[in-house]
Amino acid sequence: MSDSAPAYHWLDDDGPAFGGPGLEPRWTSSEKDAVCTAYAASSRVWFTLSHGILNEIYYPTIDRPQTRDMELLFTDGETFFHEEKRDFSYDFQYIDQAAPAVRVTASDLQGLYTVTKEFIADPHHPAVMMNVKITGEESVISRLKCYALLAPHLDVGGAGNSARSIDVSGKRCLLAWKDGVSLAMGADCGFTRSSCGYVGTSDGYQNLSREMAMTWQFGQALDGNIAVIGEIDIARCREFTVAIAFGEGHHAAIAQMMQSLATCYDLHRDRFIEQWHRAAPVDHLGPVSTDRGKLARVSHNILLTHEDKTYSGAFIASASIPWGASKGDSDLGGYHLVWTRDMIQTATSLLACGRNDVKMHAGRASTALRALVYLACTQQPDGSFAQNFWIDGTPYWSGIQLDEVAFPIMLAWHLWRHNSLGNFDIFPFVERAASFLVRYAPITQQERWEEAAGYSPSTLASVISGLVCAADIMRVRGSEELAEFLESYADWIESHLDEWTTTTEGVLHPDVKRHYMRIRPPAPGEPFHNDQIPVGCLQLANRGPDERSVFEAREVIDAGFLELVRYGVRRADDPLIVDSLKVVDRVLRINTPYGVTWRRYNHDGYGQKKDGCPYDGWGEGRAWPLLTGERAHYELAAGNPYKQYITAMERFSSTGGMLPEQVWDYSDLPSARMYLGRSAGSAQPLVWAHSEYLKLLCSALEGQVVDRISIVAERYAVPEGKRTFKNHVEIFQLSRPVSSIPAGYTLRIVDPNRFRVVYSMDNWATTLNAESHTVGHPGFVANLSVPQQQTGSLVFTLCWASQNEDRWLGRNIEVSIVPQPSSSGR
Numbered sequence: 001m002s003d004s005a006p007a008y009h010w011l012d013d014d015g016p017a018f019g020g021p022g023l024e025p026r027w028t029s030s031e032k033d034a035v036c037t038a039y040a041a042s043s044r045v046w047f048t049l050s051h052g053i054l055n056e057i058y059y060p061t062i063d064r065p066q067t068r069d070m071e072l073l074f075t076d077g078e079t080f081f082h083e084e085k086r087d088f089s090y091d092f093q094y095i096d097q098a099a100p101a102v103r104v105t106a107s108d109l110q111g112l113y114t115v116t117k118e119f120i121a122d123p124h125h126p127a128v129m130m131n132v133k134i135t136g137e138e139s140v141i142s143r144l145k146c147y148a149l150l151a152p153h154l155d156v157g158g159a160g161n162s163a164r165s166i167d168v169s170g171k172r173c174l175l176a177w178k179d180g181v182s183l184a185m186g187a188d189c190g191f192t193r194s195s196c197g198y199v200g201t202s203d204g205y206q207n208l209s210r211e212m213a214m215t216w217q218f219g220q221a222l223d224g225n226i227a228v229i230g231e232i233d234i235a236r237c238r239e240f241t242v243a244i245a246f247g248e249g250h251h252a253a254i255a256q257m258m259q260s261l262a263t264c265y266d267l268h269r270d271r272f273i274e275q276w277h278r279a280a281p282v283d284h285l286g287p288v289s290t291d292r293g294k295l296a297r298v299s300h301n302i303l304l305t306h307e308d309k310t311y312s313g314a315f316i317a318s319a320s321i322p323w324g325a326s327k328g329d330s331d332l333g334g335y336h337l338v339w340t341r342d343m344i345q346t347a348t349s350l351l352a353c354g355r356n357d358v359k360m361h362a363g364r365a366s367t368a369l370r371a372l373v374y375l376a377c378t379q380q381p382d383g384s385f386a387q388n389f390w391i392d393g394t395p396y397w398s399g400i401q402l403d404e405v406a407f408p409i410m411l412a413w414h415l416w417r418h419n420s421l422g423n424f425d426i427f428p429f430v431e432r433a434a435s436f437l438v439r440y441a442p443i444t445q446q447e448r449w450e451e452a453a454g455y456s457p458s459t460l461a462s463v464i465s466g467l468v469c470a471a472d473i474m475r476v477r478g479s480e481e482l483a484e485f486l487e488s489y490a491d492w493i494e495s496h497l498d499e500w501t502t503t504t505e506g507v508l509h510p511d512v513k514r515h516y517m518r519i520r521p522p523a524p525g526e527p528f529h530n531d532q533i534p535v536g537c538l539q540l541a542n543r544g545p546d547e548r549s550v551f552e553a554r555e556v557i558d559a560g561f562l563e564l565v566r567y568g569v570r571r572a573d574d575p576l577i578v579d580s581l582k583v584v585d586r587v588l589r590i591n592t593p594y595g596v597t598w599r600r601y602n603h604d605g606y607g608q609k610k611d612g613c614p615y616d617g618w619g620e621g622r623a624w625p626l627l628t629g630e631r632a633h634y635e636l637a638a639g640n641p642y643k644q645y646i647t648a649m650e651r652f653s654s655t656g657g658m659l660p661e662q663v664w665d666y667s668d669l670p671s672a673r674m675y676l677g678r679s680a681g682s683a684q685p686l687v688w689a690h691s692e693y694l695k696l697l698c699s700a701l702e703g704q705v706v707d708r709i710s711i712v713a714e715r716y717a718v719p720e721g722k723r724t725f726k727n728h729v730e731i732f733q734l735s736r737p738v739s740s741i742p743a744g745y746t747l748r749i750v751d752p753n754r755f756r757v758v759y760s761m762d763n764w765a766t767t768l769n770a771e772s773h774t775v776g777h778p779g780f781v782a783n784l785s786v787p788q789q790q791t792g793s794l795v796f797t798l799c800w801a802s803q804n805e806d807r808w809l810g811r812n813i814e815v816s817i818v819p820q821p822s823s824s825g826r
Contacts, residue, residue: 008250011165011172011194013219019201021224025158027324027334028055028069031679033092033656035302035319036100037062038121039275041309045126045246048319049119049656052090052104056153059126059181059246062308062316063336063391066183066246068151068158072115072132073205073229074108075212076143082108083205088115092655097294099276100301101269102656112140123271127245127260131269134238146232147214148242149204150185154178157329163196163228164220168254174228175250182253185244188261189237191230196221204229241265279304282353288700290647296697298657299690300353303346306687307367311391313374315687317342322661322682323614333396335683337388340375341448342688344407347371349691351414352698352706365420372415375408376429382439383432383777387450400445402437403459406466409433410567410709413469427477434470434486435777437463438750442493442500443736445528447519448560449600451541453528454553455500455520458560464490464497465567465712472711482776488729488748494569494716495727498576501561503554508583508602515580516561517553518601527735542605544618551603558601559584559627562634566705568713572638581634590623590665592677595648597623597663598631607662608680612672615681622662622680625652629692636696637705646700649693654679659689732815734798740816744788747815751798752779759784759796761817790817 029050037046046058053071058064074082082088090106095118102119113136120129134141152161155178163176172194173186195217197203204227207216214231221228232240243260247253260268282300286293308314321327321334347368354365378393379385384405386395412426441463447456467490475483500520506513521538522529533539533550540556543549561580564570570577588599600606604621608614625648632645653659660679668675698706715725730741732749741747749757749772757770772780786794793816798809 009167011167011219013165013195013217015219017195017197017202017216017218017221019198020221021159022198022203023200023225025153025199025225025329026068027065027153027321027327027331030320030322030324030682031654031660031684032320032658033654034094034100034102034658035305035685036102036119036121037305038123038272039099039278039304040123041312042124043121043126044309045121045128046305046319047119047121047128049102049104051085052088052092052106053085054119054128054130056319056321057128057244057246058319058336060248061310061391062306062314062319063338064156065321065334065336066152066154066156066181067244068153070130070148070150070244073147073149073208074113074115075145075208076140077145077213079212081209081212083209084115094298094656095269096273096276097297098279098281099273100305101272101276112136113144118265118269120269120272122243122245122256122260122268123275125245125256125260126247127243127256129260129265129268130242131265132240132242134234141238142235144234145214146234147204147208147229148185148187148191148232149227149229150174150244151199151227152176152178152183154181154183156332158199158225159329160223161226162220162222162224163226165194165196166254168258172230173254173257174230175254176226176228177250180248182247182250183244184247184250184253184257185228185230185242186257186261187230187232187243188241188265189232192233193217193231194229196226196228199225199227203227276301280354282694285353285694285697285701288646288697289650290643291650295650295653295657296694298653299659299694302658302685302687302690303350303694304367306346307370308391311374313367313370313372314338314391315343315346315371316391317388317688318661318683318686320683320685323616326614326616333388335686337390337396338378339388340385340404341401341407342691343371343375344411345688345691347411348414348707349694349698351418352695365415365418366422368411369415369420369422369424372408372411372426373424376424376426379408379429379432383434383436387446399450400440401447401450401459402441402444403448403462405433405436406462409466409470410462413473413709416473426473430470430473431482431777434467435779437467438486438489438778439733439735439752440527441467441489442496443522443527449558452519452521452538453530454522456518456560457497457501457516458558458563460493460497460501461561461563461567461569464494464569464716465709467493468712468715469709479776482778485775485778485781488727489731491725491727492729492731497564497569502576506554506583508555508557509586512579512582514576515557515583516576518556518558518560520553525737540603540605542615542618542621543603544605547605547618556601556603557583557587559588559598559630562630565634565637565717566630566707568708568710568717571717571719572634592623592663592665594651594677595628595644597625597648597652597665598627599623599665600627607682608664608674610666612669612674622682623665624662624689625649625659626661626686626689626692628652629689629696632696633699633705633707636699637708642700646696649689649696652677654684658685659693660684661686661689732813737813738815740818741786741794742820743786743790743817744820745786747784747786747794749782749784749796749798750779753800754780755782756799756801757782757784757796758799759794761786761790761792761794763792764795786817792817
């Protein structure tokens with residue numbers, strides 16, 4: 001059926017709008033007050049609120065925004081014109097503390113009238129409902145005109161949208177469409193007039209703001225950046241409900257809208273709230289919060305609202321587009337994508353919330369299990385995961401981040417240890433992910449800030465932990481050799497951890513020369529080495545056009561090394577951890593009126609510019625509230641006071657309880673609406689920050705860090721001299737060769753394919769051979785033991801057998817034999 005099929009009663013009115021295709025499309029503010037959806041999976045629609053108005057609506061999955069915003073406009077036809085988001089002051093509240101149903105009470109700045117709006121999703125249909133009540137002086141209300149203005153951005157874009165006015169069962173409505181997605185907007189009282197226009201030229205805002213009256217009534221606006229507007233007769237309807245519904249085609253959208261409007265709004269609202277009361281409460285976290293559990297309840301709902309309803313178990317990073325008001329159609333992804341890292345934080349947070357709530361534990365565990373099963377379905381054949389991806393598993397960015405491969409293993413281990421896997425067999429999933437870690441670790445193409453390659457303390461914390469968890473799972477399944485291999489690989493990384501990730505020539509603190517760095521870049525010959533900059537230097541992303549972007553690794557620090565304590569790789573009182581924190585606090589700590597927080601790393605360019613303008617490829621990285629939570633976890637592990645950090649995170653949240661990704665960390669800049677300690681234009685809410693806060697409360701309740709992995713801590717985070725093992729293995733892969741090995745150690749050669757080693761330790765006076773053997777999915781290994789008193793070099797080459805002829809490496813590899821290192825005490 002075509003868009004103009006005769007079965008529809010189109011309203012031509014004044015004909016087509018002028019001025020197409022309109023201004024270049026833009027999204028809207030990322031500073032959300034709320035993210036909402038119905039609890040029922042049948043209602044496949046999500047919506048956000050900001051500045052008192054409706055923002056993006058997502059349909060049919062949570063990664064597909066279909067609108068820019070919708071607001072009400074008011075005029076008395078003669079003396080004033082009011083736009084909600086600019087000319088009103090508003091009060092925000094949740095109608096019920098257990099449900100994301102929102103009430104916004106707004107008044108014009110002169111106090112002439114009050115508009116009370118309630119927002120919910122239809123509990124059973126893909127429709128957003130806004131109930132409106134208008135009160136005030138009768139002399140004002142009797143002359144007041146109200147208009148609902150909506151900007152469709154269908155199929156994740158503002159360009160190419162079309163709309164027409166339409167009569168449905170005697171009610172004037174508006175219908176928009178693009179690429180098979182249709183949107184219908186109507187009111188229970190019907191619109192008295194409507195118009196479709198192009199943004200910036202013929203849209204209803206241009207008309208009303210200039211004329212204070214609706215003098216345009218265009219029946220259609222096709223193929224452009226459009227806005228539609230409908231007039232409400234306030235003289236007849238002081239209370240009304242607007243519904244915005246979606247469907248795959250016109251009839252579906254129209255039918256969903258009419259079905260929603262056919263039921264009394266109060267009944268919809270009651271059902272919406274009743275459904276949300278089915279979710280497990282987090283009241284048990286209230287006593288360890290400092291706001292009586294307010295942010296805990298909001299955070300828990302935020303995690304739940306960010307799960308998709310078609311692809312069960314898929315959680316996005318944020319229902320927002322950072323700096324959206326300056327972003328157009330080219331920025332398809334925003335943060336409404338799946339990042340494995342963020343998603344695991346969500347899943348482990350929900351799992352932690354259930355650990356102290358026996359009655360509801362099974363429900364929360366099932367949510368975490370859904371996340372794990374979803375990830376198993378998106379795992380790539382080589383065992384990895386895309387850097388981020390759409391809900392349907394389609395990759396968006398393609399970077400290799402080893403922590404995003406390790407984290408799912410850790411989640412699988414947690415669920416396995418809690419006996420919460422149901423019938424899901426995690427063995428193949430874990431084996432493949434662990435094999436990918438073996439193939440690439442210890443060097444990651446990107447660390448958790450997604451910008452730099454090398455040896456990252458935070459990445460290696462997760463890699464070591466993931467490999468130990470995988471070994472534990474393999475051992476119980478009877479794969480002892482694979483378990484020992486993975487465990488020894490983790491031990492090898494851990495034994496070199498401080499060597500690879502620290503500097504002994506620090507320049508950031510006058511009293512601390514040895515400390516962790518943000519990352520050590522790969523050396524020449526290692527994977528992901530950047531030969532365009534000096535050896536040992538980093539090329540920092542997001543730097544301004546006239547700013548220095550190349551720094552020595554020792555000049556840049558972040559607090560990612562705290563992940564070593566979090567998971568149990570290092571003790572909280574480790575002197576290197578303690579000294580590194582001194583550097584972090586000197587360089588990255590920010591004090592605000594709401595509490596202390598930290599920047600990601602020095603010289604960060606991902607954030608609002610110094611003049612308050614939005615990030616547009618460069619800027620200045622601001623402070624991240626989630627890092628306050630990470631520091632609190634460390635202080636708890638160290639036995640130090642940490643309550644002040646709980647309070648800080650609560651105070652960093654917005655009116656609606658949303659935690660921002662970043663907060664402004666300079667003096668107030670009112671001209672740019674930037675205020676010290678308040679949201680700084682990037683994503684809000686950041687689901688990761690809400691997960692961190694919930695886990696912090698769970699950790700406080702338990703008296704220990706809930707992310708701590710017992711088998712990791714028991715292996716590595718033991719008092720000095722109390723370890724029950726010592727690494728005596730050096731691992732060689734063609735992708736990352738080693739140049740030396742201590743006498744008495746074993747050189748373990750690892751390769752995906754079966755091979756033979758031909759080697760000598762006496763300059764080929766004696767030639768030795770060793771056949772590789774399989775250890776399962778990671779591939780094949782051959783162990784070459786170096787005698788305790790051996791000196792000189794170990795020289796070898798490799799040969800791979802094939803059906804036709806052997807394939808030789810074609811060169812010799814020389815590894816120097818050096819004396820054994822003195823014991824580190826670990």
